[in-house]
Amino acid sequence: MNSLHTRLPRPHIGLRPPPSALLIPAYTLLFLLIVGPVLVVVTLSLFDYDPLLGAAGFVGMDNFARVLPSDDFRTALVNTAVYMLLTVPVTLTASLLVALGIHSVRFGAALWRSVYFLPVAATLAAMAVAWRWLFYADSGLIDATIGQVLGLRDWLHSTTLALPAVSVVGTWENMGFAIVMFLAGLSAVPPHVMEAARLDGAGPWNRFWHVTWPALGPATVFTLIICTRNALKVFDQVQVMTKGGPINSSTTLSYLLWERGIRFLDIGGGSVITLMLLALILGVTVIQLSAVGRRWERAGTR
Amino acid sequence: MTARTVTRETLTHLALALGGVIILAPFAIMVWTAFVPERLIFTGAGPGDLTLENFRIALREWDWLSAYRTSVVVAVITFVAQLVTCLPAGYVLARHRFRGHGVATWVMLGCLIVPGQVIAIPTYVVISRVGQLDTILALVWPSLTSAFGIFLFRQFILTLPQSIFDAARLDRVSEFGMVWRVVLPNVKPAITAFGIFSVVSSWNDLFWASVVLQSPDNATVPFAVTRFTDPEAGIQYGAQMAAASLAVLPLIIAFLVAQRQFIRGINLSATD
Structure with missing residues (x-):
């Protein structure tokens, strides 16, 4: 701590805690709440643990051998x-289409943005109801409308x-x-580049492909990663609408880990599913970052 | 505007309206059904038939006041705890170089990737061993700090001019005072954004509530809605829609009142 201390100009006499002391509350909690539990889940996956008795027996890879080939797990993996x-x-x-539409209108853009944003503010558990x-x-509305059309x-x-x-519900929400x-991303497209392309006689498609789309790179990568992550951990609407059914046909990994680990108290099995998730x-x-991240970020600065 | 641009503008609005109807339909039907008497729910009702009966049933069958109270308490504790821990950490990561700076940054980014589901089982085991299931402490426990919060504040504080920190340093402001008197007043937009993110996340959370709650005593609003509408509870659809409307209402109102802050909140947290 003293090496830090001397680097910074300190007019005071006496010892003061280094600035990094301000990290202690947050990082103590990060270790207790996240880092620790991740290590514990690895350990739990190797034990047969009974949470009611608090008794644990080391079983090696038995939990993996039991869960990974099971139909429940495979179905959940495929469903996810x-x-x-x-x-x-x-x-x-x-x-992207809606955003292009909203971006292009002369008036009412704020209204449309609010309309489409409303599901994000709405509690998903309640909307799933x-x-x-x-x-x-x-x-129901679905069967009475598209159900009739599509049979x-x-x-x-x-x-x-x-x-x-x-x-459908997940898409609507996200x-x-x-x-x-x-x-x-669209508001960050430099207007003078767009104007130059227009003066050069570029049509709407060329303007989109050579100006707008590259400029949207970072926004697209970020949105892709967040949406994928949300999809991989989907839980709320599964629990409310189908409870994973009928016959596991909508069980996802998150739902299975909750059902196995928390409801049925299969701690070892649940921990294996957790690690797989x-x-x-x-x-x-x-994969997403290495495949599209670099290229699009570079394109975005072009 | 030329005739062509007028046509294009109109067509765009029409297309947006078509999509907007799909987006808003669930809200509209939820609210409408909440007012339709149970006997007409499958046959259809006119404006003359509407009743408050469903809300009466919903309020009779579940203690919603208690659910709101729990959700508010959880949201407030979560946000305050996150602000108090994340703001100093974000400041130090943004404005100081020290041994372990790189490690600290990587730990934060690593924690950012880990979703809540991953810590569920070990945390559940510990909470149940110490007999704290069904408590407020259990509900707020995994959210007492936030890797995302640290990240957001760090990004925002990086954009502040160095001069305000230099001036404070000449005034011999301590590091603690620096966070309190220099950083805090300068990061208000980030605090608003993070506050919205934090409150929306904790208010809407169903997964964690499903992990640590077993009885209805400390039910949060989303947990209450799902228990209330469990097919086994045998409660009719009209009352379910009334309950769902009540659950969605607070955040929708907050959104309509503070749309710009809401959207900026989501925005800022992403575009940093």
């Missing part, structure tokens, strides 16, 4: 991936449609956030 594929591309594409009512068989009914009790139903991100989130984030 499918949920991500159903929500992320649609959210990003639709949000409303959505369950919309998906109610036959008399689909009773999504929440169908093994093929339950996961798409919770994906769009507001993505739109605001894209709008921020963490690995998935870390892996996908790293």
Whole structure:
């Protein structure tokens, strides 16, 4: 601490705590709340632990051998991936289109932005209750409208449609956030570059592709990462609308880890699912950053 | 404006309105159904049939006042604890170089990536061992500090001019005083943004409440809504919609009142 002390101009006589002491409250808590538990979850995955008795027995890789090949886990893993594929591309594409629309209008932009942002402010657990009512068989809004057109009914009790139903809700919820991100990106497009492109005779498509899209790079990467992360940890609407059913058809990793680990108190098994979820989130984030991050960030500064 | 741009503007508004109807439909139907008497819920009702009966049922069947109180207490404790811990940490990371600076930054970024689900089981084990399930402490515990908060404040404090810190240093302001008297008044936009982020996150959280709550005694609003609408509870859809409307109302009102701060909050936290 003294080496720090001498580096900074200190007119006072006597010992003062170094500035890094101000980190202590936050970092003590980070270790207690996050770093510690992550290490504990690794340990728990190697034990057969009974939380009611507090008794633990070392079982090595047994929990992994039990959980990883199980149908429950595989279904949840596939469902989580499918949920991500159903929500992320649609959210990003639709949000970009809406943001371009809002950005282009001369008046009413603030109003539209608020309309599309409203679901972000609304409590998802409560809105999922409303959505369950919309998906109610036959008399609900979904069956009465698109259900008639597409010939689909009773999504929440169908093994093929339950996961798409919770994906619809996830997309609806995340769009507001993505739109605001894209709008921020669009307002950062330098107007003189856009004007120069116009004077050079670039059409709307060329202006989008060569000016707007590259400038949106950082916003797109950021939105992609956040939306993917939200998708990989989806829980609320699954718990409210389907409880993972019917027959596990909408069980996601988050839901499974809660059901196994907390409700059924299978601490070892739940810890294995936790580690898989963490690995998935870390892996996908790293892949996204290395695949698109660099390129788009560079493009953004062009 | 030329005729062509007028047409384009109109078409854009039409398209946005079409999407807007889809976005707003769940809200509209939720609120409408909340006022429709149960006997007409599947057949359809006109404006003359509307009633407050569903709200009466919802308020009779669940102690919503207690749920609101718990949610407010949790949101306030969470935000204050996060502000008090994150602001000094963000300041030191932004304005001081010391041994371990790089490690501290990486620890923060690492914690930023770990979602709440990952700490659920070990934290649950500890909380249940010390007999604290179903308490306010259990609800706020994992959010007493925030890696995101540290990151946000660090980013914001990096943009402040060095001169204000130099001036304070010449006035022999201590490091603690620096946070309190120099940083705090200069980061108000960041505090507003982070406050909105923090309150919205804790108010809306269902996952953590589902982990540490077992009885309805300390139910937060989202937890109360899900328990209330559990099919096993046998409560009718009209009353469910009334309950959901009551749950959504506070943040919607807050959003409508402070739209710009809300959106800037989400914005700032991302574009840093």
